[in-house]
Amino acid sequence: MTNPTKVGLSVFFVFLYLNFAYQLSIQIKKNDSKDFFHITVVLCRVLLFIGIVSLFFKLDVLGYSAYSKSIFTFYEPSHYALVLVAFLMPSFYIVSYKEKLLYFFILLCFGLVFPSVIILIVAFLSAFSILNKRIFLLSVIGAVLGFLMITPQTEQLLYFYERLNFSENTSNLTALVYMQGWYDAYYSFIETTGIGLGFQMAGENTETWINYRIYDLSGGYMNRNDGSFTASKLISEFGVLGVFFVLSYLIVFIKSIRAIKNGIRNKNIDFSMISNFFIISYVIEMFFRSAGYFTIGTLMLFVGIMLRYFGNAQINN
Incomplete structure (x- = not known):
């Protein structure tokens, strides 16, 4: 059932996000790109420091200690990863190779110890985008060997097995919720003949077996x-138009990956690179884990798009 208040507020926030992204992209463009890259390095180091502290201490502040896998100021590792990735990507690009490998090692530790599949995806996305093929391959081999050495027959190994078990018989809620996303998108598309359920109407399609399975296991949808x-x-919400949005993002994502590889060869540090990093970092929210439309990742995506397609017009105006 449509909630007019929710839809109205959401439309307001869309315009607010677009305006803020527009203004932020202008300010980024007016200043030295190197300064912005260095700001992302500082923010990335702060977030990594918070993660390291949370590995060893459960800070009993604002109720975060009540959550078994919390990282201070984040209730769960996936929330932490969604914020970190936006600043990690440009930071990873300009720091030294030793620091790149240190970042990668720290993220692997976070992913294995917390544990978190999303953090591991962030680590490998960063390494794949920026490291050369030989170093990336060695990093992957080292990570796999480290995983086998650290987690044989432990709870972490069981955790990863359950998270990556997408069979119909799984009882892992995280895996089921991820599968539910694909099922709901498909059935919403079919039920509305490609029109979509409407803005902020996801979840209003007819329940299927996977929704009932989650309800039985958790006591709620x-x-x-x-x-x-x-x-x-x-x-789910926009049907054919939604498919168009997703495919358009994939095309821009691939172009951004190629642009980053070329930028590495040419030692390019400019606003186009900032745009590319913001765009590719959103792939985590697009296909793996998201908290809805109104996130830091979405804001950075809008900034990246505006830097790429409207940056020159903004400065000229």
Whole structure:
């Protein structure tokens, strides 16, 4: 059932996000790109420091210690990863190779110890985008060997097995919620013949076996409104147009990856690179884990798009 207040507030926030992204992209463009890259390095180091402290101490502040896998100021590792990735990517680009490898090692530790599949995806996305093929391959081999050495027959190994078990028989809620995102997108598309359920109406399609399974295991429906990841929410709510949005993002994502590889060869540090990093970092929210439309990742995506397609016009005006 449509909630006019929710839809109205959401439309307001869309315009607010677009305006803020527009103004921020202008300010970024007016200043030295190197300064902005260095700001991302500082923010990335602060977030990594928070993660390291949370590995060893449960800070009993604002109730975060009540959550078994909390990272201070974040209730769960995936929330931490979604904020970190936006600043990690440009930071990872300009720091020394030794620091790149240190970042990668720290993220692997976070992913294995907390544990968190999303943090591991962030680590490998960063390494794949920026490290050369030989170093990336060695890093992957080292990570796999480290994983096998650290987690044989432990709870962490069981955790990763359960999170990556996408069979119909799984009882892992995280895996089921992720599968639910694809099921809801598909059935919403079919039920509305490609029109979509409407803005902020994700989860209003007819329940299927996976929704009931989650309800039986948890006592309630989980993550139906946010779709679990943005692609699911877009397709559920906008149908064919949502598919177009997702495919358009994939095309821009591939172009950004290629541009970053070229930028590494040419030692390019400019606003186009900032744009590329903001765009590719959003792939986590688009296809793996999201908290809805209104996140820091979405804001940085808008900034990246405006830097790429409207940057020169903004400065000229």
